[in-house]
Amino acid sequence: MGRVLVRRFPWLGSRLFLLVMLAFMLLPFFMMLVTAFKSAPEINDVASRGLVRRTLPDDWRNLENFRAVVTGTSPMLHGVSFLVFIKNSLIITLASLIPAVIFAVTAGYGFAKFTFPGKHVFFFLLLGLLMVPIESISIPLYLVIARLGLVDTYLGIMLPFMISAFGMFMIKQAIEGIPQDYIEAARVDGCGEFWILFNVILPMIRPTLVTFIVIKFLWTWNEYFWPYLVTNQDQMKPITVGLAKFSNELFQDYGPLTASVILTIIPTLAIFIFSRRFIVRSIAISGLKA
Amino acid sequence: MLKHDRYARVGFLFVFPSVVFFGLVFFYPLALAFWNAFHNINILQGTSEWVGIGKFVKVLGHSGFQRSVLVTCGYVLMVVPALLVFSLVLSAIIVGFREKFFGDVATTIFFLPVVTSLVSAGIIWQWIFDPTLGVVNNVLNALGLQDAPTWLQSPSMALPTVAVIGFWVRLGFDVVIFVTAMNSIPASYYEAADIDGASALQQFFRITLPLLNPQIVMVSTIEFIFAFKAFDQIFVTTRGGPSGATKTVLVFLLKDVFNNDYGAACAITVLLLCFLFTISFLQWKFLSTKVEQ
Numbered sequence: 001m002g003r004v005l006v007r008r009f010p011w012l013g014s015r016l017f018l019l020v021m022l023a024f025m026l027l028p029f030f031m032m033l034v035t036a037f038k039s040a041p042e043i044n045d046v047a048s049r050g051l052v053r054r055t056l057p058d059d060w061r062n063l064e065n066f067r068a069v070v071t072g073t074s075p076m077l078h079g080v081s082f083l084v085f086i087k088n089s090l091i092i093t094l095a096s097l098i099p100a101v102i103f104a105v106t107a108g109y110g111f112a113k114f115t116f117p118g119k120h121v122f123f124f125l126l127l128g129l130l131m132v133p134i135e136s137i138s139i140p141l142y143l144v145i146a147r148l149g150l151v152d153t154y155l156g157i158m159l160p161f162m163i164s165a166f167g168m169f170m171i172k173q174a175i176e177g178i179p180q181d182y183i184e185a186a187r188v189d190g191c192g193e194f195w196i197l198f199n200v201i202l203p204m205i206r207p208t209l210v211t212f213i214v215i216k217f218l219w220t221w222n223e224y225f226w227p228y229l230v231t232n233q234d235q236m237k238p239i240t241v242g243l244a245k246f247s248n249e250l251f252q253d254y255g256p257l258t259a260s261v262i263l264t265i266i267p268t269l270a271i272f273i274f275s276r277r278f279i280v281r282s283i284a285i286s287g288l289k290a
Numbered sequence: 291m292l293k294h295d296r297y298a299r300v301g302f303l304f305v306f307p308s309v310v311f312f313g314l315v316f317f318y319p320l321a322l323a324f325w326n327a328f329h330n331i332n333i334l335q336g337t338s339e340w341v342g343i344g345k346f347v348k349v350l351g352h353s354g355f356q357r358s359v360l361v362t363c364g365y366v367l368m369v370v371p372a373l374l375v376f377s378l379v380l381s382a383i384i385v386g387f388r389e390k391f392f393g394d395v396a397t398t399i400f401f402l403p404v405v406t407s408l409v410s411a412g413i414i415w416q417w418i419f420d421p422t423l424g425v426v427n428n429v430l431n432a433l434g435l436q437d438a439p440t441w442l443q444s445p446s447m448a449l450p451t452v453a454v455i456g457f458w459v460r461l462g463f464d465v466v467i468f469v470t471a472m473n474s475i476p477a478s479y480y481e482a483a484d485i486d487g488a489s490a491l492q493q494f495f496r497i498t499l500p501l502l503n504p505q506i507v508m509v510s511t512i513e514f515i516f517a518f519k520a521f522d523q524i525f526v527t528t529r530g531g532p533s534g535a536t537k538t539v540l541v542f543l544l545k546d547v548f549n550n551d552y553g554a555a556c557a558i559t560v561l562l563l564c565f566l567f568t569i570s571f572l573q574w575k576f577l578s579t580k581v582e583q
Contacts, residue, residue, distance in 0.1 A: 018396065028418060114301020132567060140326070269406075284467065
């Protein structure tokens with residue numbers, strides 16, 4: 001194990017370095033937490049306070065910032081409640097997940113267990129797509145969406161998120177591990193192909209499926225470039241775009257700002273903590289496969 | 291040579307909808323972008339005329355574009371090597387923990403920033419680096435440094451600051467990959483080296499790193515591409531300023547080009563696409579041949 005290796009590294013130096021880096025990682029979260037419960041004078045009035053009073057909020061139960069953000073009374077929100085952004089993000093992320101999963105499972109199954117003319121061509125195209133960053137097609141796609149009148153609509157925002165080449169590969173690899181006998185046995189029994197997919201294949205790839213759903217959820221939730229392009233009205237903006245717009249005003253109102261960031265991050269952190277094993281293992285495996 | 295079994299049609303039907311959807315949502319706009327990049331489109335008359343590489347020449351010679359490429363390269367050079375070095379060193383330390391629990395906790399903490407969006411990260415770090423109210427300058431002032439840099443508002447410090455944000459968000463991802471890879475190196479390699487009297491440093495450079503080669507290539511490529519596309523955290527904090535100091539290619543594209551010259555925007559899109567695709571492709575090629583060894 002690497003343990004033999006590190007026992008010889010300067011023990012104290014390396015642990016210290018690790019601690020410093022961990023603190024660096026956690027600093028923004030700490031600052032976020034500490035600022036969101038402060039009122040404006042607490043934040044701005046830095047000079048006259050001692051170190052501890054300066055850092056920690058006076059009253060941890062001060063939810064003013066959250067209230068201002070959620071009801072839209074914070075001046076930087078122009079009357080739009082932050083809940084609107086959350087609602088939009090939820091709709092966009094969850095609704096686009098469904099077609100993404102369907103496409104990934106069907107195409108993954110088709111590539112994994114069937115041969116047909118054109119398979120290699122299609123697969124090659126898919127591989128190529130994996131290497132194309134979404135930003136490259138965003139601008140021309142925007143023109144198409146605009147011409148279809150889908151700007152500022154949920155469908156318009158969701159369109160590129162409704163399918164995932166990455167998911168297709170993941171599922172394909174998972175299905176490839178399923179012995180063909182199961183499928184053959186079901187066919188012999190006279191089961192339809194969709195029945196097989198649903199009742200034989202799907203239960204067997206459940207962990208991979210869950211991993212894909214979680215990763216895709218997080219990925220879509222955090223997307224900024226495309227939703228920014230495609231939305232003009234504040235009412236339609238997802239959380240990333242709303243947050244960004246909120247923060248670009250001239251005067252930085254840090255109390256409500258950090259409160260809204262907390263609201264943005266909580267779902268992602270919660271999901272991450274619950275599915276940590278899945279995500280970390282899947283990234284780790286893709287690293288090993290390299 | 292093509293195998294047709296009885297279920298060929300079923301397989302085709304399973305795959306076909308995805309292909310169609312991809313075609314509509316990705317390949318069609320891609321084709322449009324290419325078309326736009328090579329033609330001058332007259333909307334009023336509905337004509338298009340072939341201009342060859344005219345637009346590309348114009349774009350490549352444009353000083354704003356050139357500057358944005360330089361800024362992007364600067365950003366990449368700041369972020370990617372730092373990511374590689376730090377993640378490798380940190381992974382080596384984490385892997386050395388006797389108790390697996392601490393290693394797991396450390397990895398989780400490192401990974402937390404990866405799931406926060408770049409937008410959120412940008413906002414929080416902008417607060418941390420706020421010249422008057424932020425914690426960094428407050429600490430610096432307390433330590434006696436009165437003329438602290440204005441970070442995101444300073445033309446010289448803005449890009450490194452933005453690079454710090456990018457670094458913070460991505461570090462955990464690389465750590466996870468390297469920790470797993472290091473954990474899969476058999477202990478016997480190190481034991482043999484111990485017997486031969488190799489020092490820890492020698493073991494790291496002669497055993498660990500070479501064996502980690504595929505992961506290093508993969509991480510380098512992923513982070514290179516990610517850094518080259520830097521947009522979110524920059525747009526949300528500096529919008530490319532001050533005076534273009536943080537205007538990467540994508541920021542330049544969206545801020546200056548997109549609304550003014552759609553043809554040029556397509557040309558830049560095509561250039562970016564070809565460049566990043568080539569990098570991905572080279573990585574794929576390199577890693578595929580590695581497997582045979």
